Amino acid sequence: MNLKKTAIIILLASWALKSNAQEVKFPAFSAEAHRGGRGLMPENSIEAMLNAVKIDGITTLEMDTHISKDGKVVVTHDDYLSPAFMLTPDGKDIPATDARKYPIFGMNYAEIKQFDLGTKYYDLFPQQVKVKTNLPLLADLIDAVQRDIKKNKRKPFFYNIETKCSQSGDGITNPKPEEFVKLLMDVILKKKIADFVVIQSFDKRTIQIIHEKYPKIKTSFLVANKKTYEENMADLGFKPFILSPVWQMVNEELVKKAHADGVKIIPWTANTLADIQKLKALHVDGIISDYPNILVQAK
Numbered sequence: 001m002n003l004k005k006t007a008i009i010i011l012l013a014s015w016a017l018k019s020n021a022q023e024v025k026f027p028a029f030s031a032e033a034h035r036g037g038r039g040l041m042p043e044n045s046i047e048a049m050l051n052a053v054k055i056d057g058i059t060t061l062e063m064d065t066h067i068s069k070d071g072k073v074v075v076t077h078d079d080y081l082s083p084a085f086m087l088t089p090d091g092k093d094i095p096a097t098d099a100r101k102y103p104i105f106g107m108n109y110a111e112i113k114q115f116d117l118g119t120k121y122y123d124l125f126p127q128q129v130k131v132k133t134n135l136p137l138l139a140d141l142i143d144a145v146q147r148d149i150k151k152n153k154r155k156p157f158f159y160n161i162e163t164k165c166s167q168s169g170d171g172i173t174n175p176k177p178e179e180f181v182k183l184l185m186d187v188i189l190k191k192k193i194a195d196f197v198v199i200q201s202f203d204k205r206t207i208q209i210i211h212e213k214y215p216k217i218k219t220s221f222l223v224a225n226k227k228t229y230e231e232n233m234a235d236l237g238f239k240p241f242i243l244s245p246v247w248q249m250v251n252e253e254l255v256k257k258a259h260a261d262g263v264k265i266i267p268w269t270a271n272t273l274a275d276i277q278k279l280k281a282l283h284v285d286g287i288i289s290d291y292p293n294i295l296v297q298a299k
Contacts, residue, residue, distance in 0.1 A: 024156075024195040026218070026241075026264075027059040030286025031295050032160055034062050034269050035077060039125050039290035042085070042118035044075045045133045046144045053148060053157055057296030060158040060198075061145065062268075062288050065138055065184060066104040067175050068112060073138040073187050074104055077164060079173040084124075087116040105173050109137065125290070138184070142191045160198045160220065160288075161188075163206040177205040185214060200244055204236050211238055220244045220266065229257040242266050244288070247279060255282050273298055 033055070036048025049061050064077040081102035083094040094101070104112065118133040136144075142159070149156065163184065165174035174180060188197055199210050200220035207219040220242035223232050233239060239261050245254070247267035258265045264285035270276045271290050276298040279287055289295040 027158065027286065030060045030158065030160075030264075030266055031058050031292065032060040032062045032266070032286055032288040033058055033292040033295075034288045034290045036061060036063065037290065037292040039127060039271065040293065041129050042131060042133055044077060044135070045117055045131075046136050046141050047118070047131050047133050049141060049145050050148055051129075052292050053145065053154060055292050055296060058157075058292045060160050060286070062160040062162075063138075063141070064162045064164050066164050066173075067180055067183055068104060068109045069106055070108040070110075071183055072109040073183055074109060074112060074135055075138050075141050076104060076135045079103060079105070079164070079169065081112075081115055085117070085120050085122040087120050089114040089116070091116060091119075093120070103173060105175070139187050139191065142187070142193060146191070146193070156196055158196045158198065159193060160200055162222070163199065163201040163203060165201070165203045165206060167203070167205070177203065177209055181206055181209045181213070185210075185217075188217075198242065200242070207240065208237060211240070218242070222268070223249070225249075229254050233261070233263075239263055242285070244268060247275060247287075250279060250282060250284060252282055255284060259283075270295075 033052035035043035036045060037052045041048035041051045044063055052058050052061055063075050066074050066076050068074050080100050083096050083099055086094060088094060113134045116132055117135055118131045122128055163180055165180055170176055188194055194217060198218040198220050199207060200222050201207050202222045207221060210217050210219050218241040221236050221240045222244045224246040242264045243258055244266050247270040250267045255265050266286035267279055267284060268288035269290055270279055270287050273294055276287055276295055280298055287295060
């Protein structure tokens, strides 16, 4: 093969890659099921995610991740197995006095998955369907969702994945941020969903690492504070794809400043139709809600 033909092939391949990249567009409005939609199903479960993808208008599955003692990426919010909505392997309550007895970071996944996530009544979410399930591995959750998308010919869904970690928790409830990011990205890259992923965190360290080492991965800075837009951006040190404030922080000024910088605003966690409509009137770029069924009703 001569050099001219080789150059043409390389150029065509480059165009194909660019074309594929352009096909993956973030939703114009990201309607996000918080922890899979915990108002309806057990939070951060595979069952919740598979329920959310059936809801017409939902675009994005929001979830939390921790690292187990044996280095597995586990989908769960709390540092410890929660007495509020989890049961022991033999179906008993976890006493409130044992609220810190079962740290995710201190247990191997084989032990974690024995605990019952979904059958205990959870008074914060009385509509939640009861189903016996467990805390899933991120890899297994992705596999289940992607199989469902393929089987039912659904549109692709985005994954908004939070790293649950903090500097005070280093070595206690979470690994150092570099290790957390590596373990998480290993799963994402292996499952080939990087184009459909946003990594979010209150811990700026993890998304700073993502920004530096994986610049093509979308990042979201979670905030719940009284700082200005400018102060939060200065604290992070770069302009993320998304600024994700607690919904009460959102006002017209915040949205305008973010949009002027090309930063999207996706607040959490708005659960009433009135609050969701108020946010949409401010032209936010998405909303994270425990009730995806209510979220998609809002105009």
